[in-house]
Every structure is written in C-alpha cells, then in structure tokens.
Amino acid sequence: MSRALPIALMACLAAAAPARGEGLPELPGVEGWEGPGSWRLSGALWWTSAVALETGMPLGVVVDGYRRVGKRPVLFGLRLGFARSTEAGEGWALRHDHAVGAAVARVESSHGPGLLYAQFQVGAMAVLERARRHQFERLEGLGIRDVERFAWSIGPWAGFEAGVSVRVRGGLSASVGGGPTMTVQKVDGHERRRWGLLATLGVSHAF
Amino acid sequence: MKGGVGGFWRRSGCHMRFSVSLLVALCACGPGVNDLKLEAPPVARIRAKVDLEGIRAAGYDGRLLVGLLWAQPQAVPPACRVYADVPEIAAHCSQTFAVKLGVPPLLAPFEPDADGVVELVLQTLPPAAAGVGNARGRVGYGSIIVAADVDSNGVFEPWGAMNQTESNQWTEPDRVVAASFSTLYLPQERVVLREGAWNPLSLFLPLFGCEPPPVGFSRLATTLDLSGGEPASECKFTDLDSVFNVPAISEQVADEMRCSSWVSVVHPDQFHYDPESSEGVCLSGELFFEPAADPCRSPSIVPLAGCHDGRASCDAPDWDVRDQAPDWWPCG
Numbered sequence: 001m002s003r004a005l006p007i008a009l010m011a012c013l014a015a016a017a018p019a020r021g022e023g024l025p026e027l028p029g030v031e032g033w034e035g036p037g038s039w040r041l042s043g044a045l046w047w048t049s050a051v052a053l054e055t056g057m058p059l060g061v062v063v064d065g066y067r068r069v070g071k072r073p074v075l076f077g078l079r080l081g082f083a084r085s086t087e088a089g090e091g092w093a094l095r096h097d098h099a100v101g102a103a104v105a106r107v108e109s110s111h112g113p114g115l116l117y118a119q120f121q122v123g124a125m126a127v128l129e130r131a132r133r134h135q136f137e138r139l140e141g142l143g144i145r146d147v148e149r150f151a152w153s154i155g156p157w158a159g160f161e162a163g164v165s166v167r168v169r170g171g172l173s174a175s176v177g178g179g180p181t182m183t184v185q186k187v188d189g190h191e192r193r194r195w196g197l198l199a200t201l202g203v204s205h206a207f
Numbered sequence: 208m209k210g211g212v213g214g215f216w217r218r219s220g221c222h223m224r225f226s227v228s229l230l231v232a233l234c235a236c237g238p239g240v241n242d243l244k245l246e247a248p249p250v251a252r253i254r255a256k257v258d259l260e261g262i263r264a265a266g267y268d269g270r271l272l273v274g275l276l277w278a279q280p281q282a283v284p285p286a287c288r289v290y291a292d293v294p295e296i297a298a299h300c301s302q303t304f305a306v307k308l309g310v311p312p313l314l315a316p317f318e319p320d321a322d323g324v325v326e327l328v329l330q331t332l333p334p335a336a337a338g339v340g341n342a343r344g345r346v347g348y349g350s351i352i353v354a355a356d357v358d359s360n361g362v363f364e365p366w367g368a369m370n371q372t373e374s375n376q377w378t379e380p381d382r383v384v385a386a387s388f389s390t391l392y393l394p395q396e397r398v399v400l401r402e403g404a405w406n407p408l409s410l411f412l413p414l415f416g417c418e419p420p421p422v423g424f425s426r427l428a429t430t431l432d433l434s435g436g437e438p439a440s441e442c443k444f445t446d447l448d449s450v451f452n453v454p455a456i457s458e459q460v461a462d463e464m465r466c467s468s469w470v471s472v473v474h475p476d477q478f479h480y481d482p483e484s485s486e487g488v489c490l491s492g493e494l495f496f497e498p499a500a501d502p503c504r505s506p507s508i509v510p511l512a513g514c515h516d517g518r519a520s521c522d523a524p525d526w527d528v529r530d531q532a533p534d535w536w537p538c539g
Contacts, residue, residue, distance in 0.1 A: 052242045091247025091330065096240060129240040133247055135332050141402055142332075142423045146248055155235030186239030 040066040040075060042175065044202020050085050051098065051127050051153075051194050052187045058083035058098050062200060066106060075106040079121050088134070097128040100157055108165075115165040115173065125157035125183045155184040155191075159198055171206040251424045253327040253398060254450045255351045255387065257319065261455025262353065262384045270356040272363050272381070273325055274314035275398065277337035278306045278348045278388070280411055285519040286470040286508055293490055299470060299498070299506055304391035305463035306350050306412070308383070314354055314363040324450060327351065333400065339411040344404030346420070348397045348412050350388035351453050354381050365465050383461045387453045390460055394430040396451045399444070401425070417442035426451060459502075466503035472516045473507045474526055480535045489538030493529060511536070 046062040060083030066075035081100040086093065102123025109116045129151040133139055139147045163177020178199040185192060253275065262271070287300035319325045338347030354363050357379045362368075367380040388395040391412065405419040414420070415431060417440065426449050431440040456464075478497075480487075487497035487509075495509040511529045514521035 052240050054242065087243060089243035089245060092241075092245050094241065094243065094245070127240050131241060131245060138332055138335075138402060139250065144250060144423075151238050151240050153235050153237040153240045156233040184233060184235045186235040186237055188242050188244065189239055191235050 038068045040064070040068075040077070040204055040206050042066075042202055042204030044175070044200040046081050046083055046198065046200050048081075048083055048098065048181060048198040049194070049196025050087075050096065051125070051183060051185045051196075052129075053085050053087040053094060053096055056085035056087035056094075056096070058085040058096070060084055060098070062100075062202070064104060064204070066104065073108045073110075075104075075108070077104045077106065078102070079104050079123070092131045092133055093136075095130045095132075097130075099126045099128070100124070102157060102159070113167040115167070115175075116162075117165060117175075117177070118160070118162045120158075120160050122156075122158045124154060125185070126152060126154045127185055128152045153186040155186070157181065157183040161198065161200065163200065165204065168203075172203060173206070174203050176201050247330060249328045249330055250332060251329040251447055253329065253351065253447055254324050255327065255453050256322075256324050256450050257317070257353050257385055257453045258455045259323065262355075265384065265455055265458075267355045267382075267384055270359045271317035271384070272314035272354045272356050272361070273317045273327070274312050274352060274363070275327055275329070276306065276308065276312045276350045276352045276386075277333045278350060278412055279309035279337070280339055281307055281468065284468060284470045285517055286472050288519045289472070289514065289521045290494075290508060293494070293496075295488065295490055295496055296470065296508060300468065301392065302463045302466070302468040305460070305468070306348075306386070306388055306390065307468075308365050308465055311363050311365050312352075314352070316361060317353060338400065338402075339409060340402070340406070342403070344406060345402040346405070346409065346411065347400040348388065349400070350386050350395075350397065351451050352383050352387075353385040353453060355384050357381050380465075382458070383456065383464055385453045385455045386460075386464070387451045389456050389464055391431060393456075393460070394454075395428075396453075397427045397429075398447075398451075399425045399427045414440075414442060416440045418444070420444055462502040467505065469505040471505045471507050472513055473509050474513070475509055475511060475528060475533050475536065478507065478509045480537070482535075482537070487537070492538050495536070495538050 042064045044062050046060050048058050050056045050058055060081060062079060062081035064077055064079045066077030068075045079100065079102045081098075083098045084095065085098070086095045088094070100123060102121040104119050104121040106117055106119035131149040131151070133147040136147055159179060159181035161177045161179040163175055165173045165175035167173045178197065181196045181198050183194050185194060255273075257273070281303055283303050284300065287296065287303065290296040317325060333347055333349070335345065338345045340346055354365070356363070364378065364381050365383070367377040370376050370378050388397045399420045401420045401422050403422070407419065414427070414429070417427070417429065420427060421444060424447050426445045426447055427442060428445070429440045429442045485497060486500070487495055490496050493511040497507040497509065499506045511532055512524040512527040514525045
C-alpha cells in the first residue's frame with residue numbers, strides 16, 4: 001500500500017488539474033456537458049490493503065454499475081471487486097484472493113469535462129487462502145502430507161472513496177480515486193478489525 | 208454541481224452512522240485465514256544416539272554441537288587416476304571417499320534426552336545441490352555429525368575463525384568428533400533422501416551391493432568391506448523411526464572430512480626441494496612424492512616425465528627430463 005498511495009495521489013492531482021480549467025483540451029461535446037447519463041458502468045484496477053498479509057498488497061480489478069436516481073447527482077449501484085496478494089513466510093507461500101461485493105451510494109459534481117465524486121460502499125469481503133509449503137513439488141513427490149491447505153473467511157466490508165473523473169470521448173471517462181476501508185475478518189484464529197486504504201484507476205462509460 | 212449534496216449527506220447521515228455501527232457489530236465467519244506466522248510441520252525427525260564415551264575417551268570433554276551434514280559430490284583428483292597403481296599415492300587418494308564438510312552445516316547445541324538420544328527436526332528438504340540428479344531423479348546422503356565446540360561460541364567453525372579482538376589471530380578450529388557416516392571405508396548409517404527415479408549407475412557415494420533406496424527419507428545401515436577385490440557390504444534400509452548410531456571418529460578421519468583431497472603434479476623445475484625439511488619419498492627413480500606437513504594441504508607428485516596437473520591420463524607426457532634430471536633430484 002505504501003507505494004500505491006503516493007501514486008494514486010499524484011494521479012489524482014494530475015487528473016484534477018484539467019478539471020479546474022487549466023490547459024483544457026478542446027474536446028468535442030465538452031461545452032455544456034452537465035454530467036453523465038442515468039446509467040454508469042466502470043472498470044478499474046484496484047489496489048487495496050491486505051487483510052492478513054501485512055506486507056503483501058493485493059492488486060486486482062473492480063467493476064461498478066450505477067444508476068442515477070432522480071435529478072440529483074446521486075447514484076446507487078453495486079461494486080464487485082477481486083484482488084490477489086501473495087507472500088512467503090518461513091514455511092509457507094500464502095496466496096490470498098480478496099473478493100468484495102458491496103452496495104454503493106455515490107454523489108458527484110460536474111466541472112466542465114471533469115467530475116468529482118465521493119462514494120460510500122458497504123458489503124462483504126471474502127478472503128480465500130491457499131497455503132503451500134516451500135518446495136511444494138518436491139514434498140508432494142515424496143508423498144509428504146499436509147503440504148497444501150485451503151481456508152477462507154467472510155466478513156463485513158465498508159469503504160469510502162473520493163476521486164476525480166475526466167471525460168475523454170462521448171460518454172467515456174477516465175477516473176482515479178482512493179479512500180479508507182474497513183473489514184472484519186477471522187485471521188490467525190481471531191476476529192480482527194482491519195483498516196486499510198484502496199486506490200482505483202480506471203474508465204467508466206455513461207449512457 | 209446542482210446543490211443538494213450537502214443536504215443529502217445531512218439527511219443520510221443518520222443512515223450512514225447506523226450502517227457503520229451495524230458493520231462494526233457484524234462478525235466474520237469461516238475457519239479463518241492465516242498470516243505469515245503460520246507454522247509448518249516438520250518434514251522429518253531424526254533421532255540419534257551419540258557415542259559420548261568414545262568422544263570422552265578421545266580426550267574431548269567440552270561443549271558439543273550436533274546437526275545433519277548433507278554430503279557434497281567430490282571430484283576425484285586427476286592425478287589419482289594417473290597414479291592409481293602407486294600405493295603411496297592411492298593411500299592419499301582414499302580421502303576422496305570421505306564425506307566432505309564443504310559448506311559447514313548449521314549445528315545446534317547438543318542436548319540429549321535422559322536416554323542419551325538427541326532429536327534433529329528437519330523443517331525443509333535439503334537444497335537440490337546437496338544431492339546428485341535432476342528433477343526426475345535425485346539422491347542425497349546425510350550424516351549426523353557431532354562437533355567439538357572448542358571456543359564454546361555455539362558456532363561450528365571447522366577452519367577456525369578470525370579473532371579480530373586479539374591481533375587478528377585465528378581461533379582453534381572446531382573438529383568433528385563423531386559421525387554416523389564419515390567415509391566409505393567405515394561402517395556407516397546414512398540418512399538417505401531419494402526423489403523420483405533411481406540411477407543404478409550412480410557413483411555418488413555408491414551403495415555397493417545394496418538394493419535401490421526407497422523413495423523419500425530412509426535410514427541405511429551398511430558395513431562396507433573393501434579388503435577384498437570387490438567391495439561387499441550388508442545393507443539394511445529402515446524408516447527414520449529407527450535410532451541412528453553416531454560413533455566417535457579418529458582425528459585422521461575428521462581431517463579427511465575437513466580437508467580437500469587434492470593432489471598436485473609438479474614439474475621438477477617448479478618444485479622447491481629442501482633436503483633438511485623434506486619428508487618426501489622416492490617411489491621410483493623417476494617419481495618423487497612429497498607428502499604435505501599439514502593434513503589440509505595437498506601433497507605433491509614430482510615426476511621426471513609427466514603431465515600438467517588436471518589431466519586424467521598421461522600417455523604422452525607434457526615434459527620428459529629423464530635424460531637431464533635436475534641437480535636436486537634425490538631419486539636415483
């Protein structure tokens with residue numbers, strides 16, 4: 001996470017500059033744009049804090065679908081995300097797959113070709129673990145048992161995300177965002193509340 | 208933005224707080240995942256009974272270290288092939304049959320139980336380089352060794368260590384005092400690790416007269432008799448539940464394990480002969496052999512007609528000074 005956050009912040013600043021009207025490119029259809037349409041579909045690369053592997057940063061993809069409700073700049077939707085992290089300890093190589101499903105409430109504000117947004121998401125996260133002993137193939141070839149284990153944990157997940165989106169062409173825009181997350185998971189035999197950060201970098205299409 | 212955002216948050220603040228409270232109250236379910244502290248069960252356990260009386264009888268009564276040494280493949284010096292029919296040289300070349308220390312293994316303090324049995328726990332397999340073979344088939348041989356921790360620092364230093372606090376003097380080396388498998392010439396109990404296929408033609412610490420070892424870890428007890436023309440031995444493979452016997456070894460065998468077995472072939476003009484200090488012997492009128500004063504140094508073979516060091520055969524000599532032997536030449 002330590003590397004992802006500065007990158008995300010820099011990208012956020014870089015993307016926010018055109019939104020303030022400095023050196024804006026002349027994009028067709030930009031003038032008079034009042035925000036996206038009723039539906040929104042977005043996909044992004046997703047970095048988030050690891051639940052159990054403290055030194056492993058999960059990287060994956062997230063897909064969002066929103067629908068604008070009424071004339072307010074408020075959208076409700078669904079977020080599905082998947083991210084993977086791998087780390088090796090003294091005896092095992094651990095792979096954790098993080099799957100998130102969450103309901104999203106989002107508000108946004110249009111500024112020329114740019115759009116600022118903030119969204120709150122609440123749902124559940126599942127962490128699927130595959131643990132393999134180091135020298136797995138050799139140990140398996142020798143018939144030694146207990147060289148691969150699987151485990152899982154499901155718990156509530158919530159996150160806040162703020163970001164900026166810049167219209168590129170038609171209903172297509174590029175976006176970058178980030179914010180804090182929280183989940184409760186069973187780790188190492190104990191229930192643990194884990195705070196973290198997430199960052200997204202992706203595209204969305206309004207129609 | 209067309210207003211309403213602040214109002215939306217104000218109105219929905221109650222719902223948000225409720226959602227967060229609910230979320231915090233919810234619990235995780237499932238067996239739970241692990242972090243990097245996850246412990247792994249041992250790959251193997253080895254139990255050994257050490258000949259403490261033999262070690263004491265040999266004169267060492269200090270602190271001991273114990274561990275598992277995986278034997279490294281050894282190159283036979285080419286000179287041992289060239290001069291295989293010369294008994295004095297062949298006697299030195301027999302050191303190539305010792306289990307060499309190579310990279311010194313990590314040893315642990317010797318802490319036996321009430322029965323004098325010590326347990327070694329293997330958490331991982333040895334590195335692939337510790338044996339011979341490839342991904343399809345590999346074999347490695349381990350020896351349980353006990354070393355005298357001469358300077359009681361808990362570290363096995365078979366060649367000593369630089370003592371930087373005392374004028375950069377080298378400390379006295381730690382010596383192996385007992386080993387379950389020290390050389391092919393002595394009765395031995397090996398830890399055998401076979402992975403995959405077995406090559407019956409393998410000459411890596413060969414198992415004369417034995418059946419192929421089983422796949423996995425096993426204990427091989429064998430008594431090797433090289434006194435006859437053909438090597439003969441009795442082999443018995445068992446699993447690792449059997450207790451290994453670790454007999455005391457002599458200082459000579461310990462040196463064979465510690466030192467290189469190299470033998471140098473030297474041109475007469477490049478050999479420095481000191482008649483007062485030399486302990487060399489004439490093996491023939493054309494062949495001079497200078498044993499090394501230090502057991503860890505290579506002896507020298509000085510032939511009047513010979514080949515450069517490293518050649519495994521010498522049908523056509525690289526030099527021939529038989530007609531003009533140097534003045535110092537002692538063999539006549």
